[in-house]
Amino acid sequence: MASVNCIECEGEIPLEEDVMAGEILQCPHCGSELEVVSLDPVKLDLAPEVQEDWGE
């Protein structure tokens, strides 16, 4: 299985065969949420912040 290294802790993150640009991965070692920003080669960046919203 292909993998990529976490940009925070350098731990190995396994990749699904059909990994997608824009997909959010969670590092199994440090818990960081990372966004796949390109595919060839796979590059990661910190995932965008989660927005806060009022209501239900």
Added chain:
Amino acid sequence: MEPLSLLRKMVEIESHSGQEKNVAQFIVKTMQELGFEAHIDSAGNAIGYLQSEPNPTEDIILLGHMDTVPGHVLVREEEGKLYGRGSVDAKGPLATFIAAASQIKPAPGKRLVVIGAVEEEVTSSKGARQVAKDYKPAYCIIGEPSGFNGVTLGYKGALQVHYTLTQGMSHTAGPASSVGEIAIEWWKKVQNYCEEFNQEKKALFDQLLPTIRSINTSSDGLEDKAHIIAGFRLPLNFSQEDFLEKLSSLAPDAKIECFGYEPAYRGNRSNPLVRAFMKSFLQSQLRPIFKVKTGTSDMNVVGPVWNCPIVAYGPGDSDLDHTPHEHIEIKEYHKAIDILKEALNQLCR
């Protein structure tokens, strides 16, 4: 039935919490016409199943709610918008579930379960508590407005606190503080405690948010009474017991009681459910917005019980929840059906 007619009819049938029977019957009949096996369960929830073979082993639950808050909003279509109570919260998302799911043929072993729950808008959460016991799904989508291009990952918790202080009457010209004054002093201390708790916490989702819902004083000629009902929006990992102890320590002479506790809940962004939505968004060339909400939903009830991948999804702007001008953009409603249909296609393979 065409999706817009379905939503309009659902909005036209009034269904305040506890009075969902008529809309439940309509939803069950409509689901049956669309190919679901549908019934009303013991709590009054409308339930519809879609499966291709008997004895499925994996449920994918779409849990919306049928009830609305009170307040009549004239049902009408104007400038591409459908107005009406519940159009956003949350008959729009529930109609999206029915319309999208009806176009899916689940693979053998999988079952789509669409639920229109009762009593989401009141603290009983009767419908969600029933289905929390009845099912154990692999994935769950909650029907609440996230916007067609958004996915909600979590909701704050909630707690209602009742403060009651009773003391013997005294002359208003005397030195003793009145029950009202003592109650207000308690509330100031509670606010100070919350401010301290929230220091260094920038995100509203991480904060403890207090509000007064009502405050009353009364007297029967012998005793004076002050009564405050306070609401608190809670962060994750918050101890109700410790908080109750703190509130009681700030009011040694009063009675403090808690009601309607719902813990906060937040799912993660890295699981097959979110992935299915991501694929759908990307196919539509959309970059999804991930959200957490200050309100509560049935996710707070079923999330901790099912402990499966869970998100909330549905068209509409939650700023319009419970307002006199509640409406949904009709284009957005249709777009949300397309997005959800593709996400369900991924999950039901």
